Amino acid sequence: MGRVVVGVAGGIAAYKACELVRRFRADGHEVRVVPTRAALKFVGLTTWEALSGNPVSTEVWDDTDQVAHVRIGQQADLVVIAPATADLMARAASGRADDLLTNVLLTAHCPVVMAPAMHTEMWEHPATRANVTTLRERGVLVINPASGRLTGADSGPGRLPEAVEIHDIASTILADPAIAGAATEQDLRGLQVVVSAGGTREHLDPVRYLGNASSGLMGIALARAAALRGAEVTLVAGHIEHPVPSGIDVRTVVSTGDLAETMTELTPSADVVIMAAAPADYTPKEFSSGKIKKSGDDSLSVDFVQTTDVLATLVQQRADRGDQGQVLVGFAAETAGSKEVLIDLGTAKLRRKGCDLLVCNDVSSGQVFGAPDNAITVLDADGIVAEHAGAKSVVAHVILDAARSLRQRR
Numbered sequence: 001m002g003r004v005v006v007g008v009a010g011g012i013a014a015y016k017a018c019e020l021v022r023r024f025r026a027d028g029h030e031v032r033v034v035p036t037r038a039a040l041k042f043v044g045l046t047t048w049e050a051l052s053g054n055p056v057s058t059e060v061w062d063d064t065d066q067v068a069h070v071r072i073g074q075q076a077d078l079v080v081i082a083p084a085t086a087d088l089m090a091r092a093a094s095g096r097a098d099d100l101l102t103n104v105l106l107t108a109h110c111p112v113v114m115a116p117a118m119h120t121e122m123w124e125h126p127a128t129r130a131n132v133t134t135l136r137e138r139g140v141l142v143i144n145p146a147s148g149r150l151t152g153a154d155s156g157p158g159r160l161p162e163a164v165e166i167h168d169i170a171s172t173i174l175a176d177p178a179i180a181g182a183a184t185e186q187d188l189r190g191l192q193v194v195v196s197a198g199g200t201r202e203h204l205d206p207v208r209y210l211g212n213a214s215s216g217l218m219g220i221a222l223a224r225a226a227a228l229r230g231a232e233v234t235l236v237a238g239h240i241e242h243p244v245p246s247g248i249d250v251r252t253v254v255s256t257g258d259l260a261e262t263m264t265e266l267t268p269s270a271d272v273v274i275m276a277a278a279p280a281d282y283t284p285k286e287f288s289s290g291k292i293k294k295s296g297d298d299s300l301s302v303d304f305v306q307t308t309d310v311l312a313t314l315v316q317q318r319a320d321r322g323d324q325g326q327v328l329v330g331f332a333a334e335t336a337g338s339k340e341v342l343i344d345l346g347t348a349k350l351r352r353k354g355c356d357l358l359v360c361n362d363v364s365s366g367q368v369f370g371a372p373d374n375a376i377t378v379l380d381a382d383g384i385v386a387e388h389a390g391a392k393s394v395v396a397h398v399i400l401d402a403a404r405s406l407r408q409r410r
Contacts, residue, residue, distance in 0.1 A: 001028040002077035002174050005108075006052075007101045009081065009088035010038020011160075012151050013117040017082050018043065019163035021051045027171065032072060034058070034101045036088065060100050072100075073107030080170050081105075083117030083160045084142070086128050092140075093131040111173050111180040113141045115166050120156035141184050143169065143228070146246030161246045168221075169228060172393040179397050186230030188404065193231040194270040195223045196263060196277035196310075198238035200256045204302065205288040213369035214278035216240030218331075218392050222274055223248050225396035231272075236262050238277050256280050256307035267314055268321060272403050274329040275311045275355075283307050315354040325410055327403045330355040333363045339377070346379050356380060357402055378402050 004024050008017045014035075024031045033048040037058050048056040073079070081088065081101075088101070092114075097103045105112065114135065122128055123145060132142050143166070148159040160166075173180045197219020201209040216237060223235040224245040234249045238259060244250050251266070253259045256279040267273050282304040292300070311330045318326055332349045336342035346360035360377045363369065375389035378399060388398040 001030065003075055004029045004031050004170070004174075005072060005076045005079045005104060006031060006033050007079060007081040007084075007088075007104065008033060008035040008039040008043070008048075009083055009085040009101070010036050010041060011083040011085045011117050012042060013083040013160035014039050014042040016160055016163050018047065018051055020080070020082055020166055021048070023163060023167045024170075025051070025053070029174075030054075032076075034072065034104055036099055036101055038085075038087075058100050060097075060103055070103070070107050073104040074109065076104070076108055076110050078110055078170060078174050079104065079108050079112045080115070080166065081113070082115040082163075082166050084114035085116075086118045086122045086125075086131075089114065089116065089128065089131045089135060089142075093134040111141065111177050112139070113143065113166075113170055113173065113180075115143045115160055116145045116158070117160035118145075118158050119150055119154060120158045123158040136184055136186070139181075139184055141169075141173070141180050141228075144247050148246075159246075162243070164243065165224070165245055168224065168393055172225075172391065172397070175391055175394050176397070179394070182397065182401075183228045183230075188226055188400070189230030191226075191231045191271040191407075192234075192269055193223075193226040193272045193274070194234045194236065194263070194266050195219050195226065195274045196236040196238070196259060197223065198240035199278045200238045200259055200280045201254055202256065202280045202283035202307070203254075203287060204284045205290065205292045207291050210280055210282065210284070210304075211239065212278050212280065214239070215242060215369055216277075217242050217372070218374060218396070219274075219276035220244060221392040221396040222276055222399060225393070225400055226272075229397075229400065234266055234270075236266065236277065238279075256283065256310065260308040260310045260313060263310055263314060264317065267317070267326075268323075270326060271407065272327045272329070272400075273314060274399070274403070275314070276331050276359075277310075278331075278333065279310055280307055309353075311353050311355055319354075325407065327357070327407045327410075328355040329357045329359065329399065329403055332358055332360045334360065335364045336362045337364075343377060343379070343384070346377065350379055350381065356406055357385065357399075359399055380406070 146159040198216030199212040199214035203209045285303040350358040378386040
């Protein structure tokens with residue numbers, strides 16, 4: 001487990017950092033909270049000490065025998081500032097060291113994540129935008145704020161992302177610090193990325209449907225990772241069981257037919273298309289407008305027909321457009337008995353579908369659906385491109401790396 005410093009600046013969103021500290025502690029990390037003086041006007045010192053299990057101070061004059069203003073930053077594995085106010089970012093960008101938190105930022109050798117929170121006018125002001133650019137150029141990962149209700153009646157971009165989202169990003173960087181570099185560099189900036197996620201539902205009647213076990217977590221992780229790296233992201237969401245990241249355009253679908261229609265609409269302008277959804281292969285031949293009732297002990301027979309092969313359709317449509325640059329990524333969830341069988345099945349599917357990359361995973365015994373981890377093998381026409389086992393939030397970046405590399409070669 002790591003040593004995480006949670007810096008808290010003086011904004012009303014400081015209360016959300018309480019949940020962030022709790023999540024880090026639940027993961028087993030040692031957490032040190034470093035608030036600004038203004039932050040203590042929103043959440044008191046006693047609360048931070050109780051949540052973190054460590055002493056809390058805002059001043060460089062405390063614990064001088066431990067040289068705390070230097071040691072805290074030096075020993076950290078990750079520094080997360082939530083909320084990062086306009087004032088805090090301005091002081092950090094100018095290299096100020098006028099309280100304990102800014103001293104920590106100057107002495108930290110680890111990745112630094114800032115989650116801004118402020119009114120829209122402050123976020124969009126040229127001074128703030130210049131400070132964000134400066135911080136990013138120095139390697140600080142500044143997350144774009146969410147849009148939504150702000151203090152008072154105002155609404156717009158500037159809202160602090162929820163603690164679960166900040167925690168996910170931070171945990172991903174703790175697992176693989178190199179991801180912070182790709183995110184800070186915004187290496188997908190300027191790209192349009194369309195990701196599908198979740199399972200489809202093929203309705204038999206107004207009550208019943210044919211579905212599957214997909215939770216949408218892998219697709220959501222891909223959408224979050226692409227947005228973090230600067231892409232303009234659209235998430236086409238079937239049935240999903242997890243919150244959608246902020247700053248992402250979401251299109252909701254129900255059936256495989258809906259998915260095919262929406263993907264057909266969105267993909268012509270996309271640079272990267274990732275089909276992480278789990279569309280049903282079959283749909284009832286007939287839909288009953290009324291609820292199907294039991295009839296004694298009689299069984300029920302239902303005729304099914306095949307649904308649209310969405311991935312193969314997108315490949316054909318790309319060929320019809322003559323699009324040489326778009327990268328199409330498919331998924332193959334297989335019940336394979338071994339890695340060799342998984343690769344054989346994946347290779348056959350890659351050839352059959354005609355996509356550029358295929359992400360293969362073994363879902364035997366339901367070991368992937370809804371779980372936080374995944375083990376993948378990424379294939380192209382020449383064989384294995386990448387392999388990784390771990391958190392889906394990290395796996396998402398491995399897949400994006402493969403897609404980005406392929407696009408750069410075209």
